[in-house]
Amino acid sequence: MKETTFLKKRKLIDIPVDVLKNISILAAAQGKSVKAYIENLVIEKGAEIADSNLYAFACANDPDGEGQSVATEQEQKEFREWLDA
Numbered sequence: 001m002k003e004t005t006f007l008k009k010r011k012l013i014d015i016p017v018d019v020l021k022n023i024s025i026l027a028a029a030q031g032k033s034v035k036a037y038i039e040n041l042v043i044e045k046g047a048e049i050a051d052s053n054l055y056a057f058a059c060a061n062d063p064d065g066e067g068q069s070v071a072t073e074q075e076q077k078e079f080r081e082w083l084d085a
Contacts, residue, residue: 015023020034027037071079 023037024034027034030037032040
């Protein structure tokens with residue numbers, strides 16, 4: 001079986017204790033760790049988002065209203081550093 005690799009970014013999240021308990025039960029029922037179960041949920045939800053929805057959100061929340069503003073050199077540098085982090 002061919003394994004797909006992708007870039008990953010670590011993110012610390014806070015989850016209410018009662019929710020974590022429920023998630024732990026669901027994870028155990030599927031024979032997964034809580035970490036693997038949550039990662040799978042997030043990946044599935046993220047994959048459901050259409051590019052057109054992301055673009056519409058970006059346009060609606062862009063200060064110039066067009067979604068076409070050019071990033072400054074500093075913004076581009078910070079973005080590249082963020083991608084490499």
